[in-house]
Amino acid sequence: MTSSTFESFATQAAIASLNVYRAHISPRKGFSCPHGLLHGGESCSDYVKRVLTDQNLSAAIRLAPQRFRDCKAAAQTLSTQRAQGGCLIIPCCIPI
Numbered sequence: 001m002t003s004s005t006f007e008s009f010a011t012q013a014a015i016a017s018l019n020v021y022r023a024h025i026s027p028r029k030g031f032s033c034p035h036g037l038l039h040g041g042e043s044c045s046d047y048v049k050r051v052l053t054d055q056n057l058s059a060a061i062r063l064a065p066q067r068f069r070d071c072k073a074a075a076q077t078l079s080t081q082r083a084q085g086g087c088l089i090i091p092c093c094i095p096i
Helices: 003-028 034-039 044-054 057-085
Strands: none
Touching: 003 044, 003 057, 034 044, 034 057, 044 057
């Protein structure tokens, strides 16, 4: 198996794995991608799939870890915003 054949196979396997994740795991995990929610863009799985499609496997392997670190930071930001946000409707905080 040549190097380019292996990379093509590995890229297709990675894309297939992302498709399975998005179809079967992501809907059941109970939350959406924090990076996508905070920044209004694509989810991490969409990002990695796009890099695999538009660039190559090596680029995805190189870029994905930083994206996941950015997603972790986005999750922390969203958590802080929720903790500091309080109520949107004042009476919801008042016991009845």
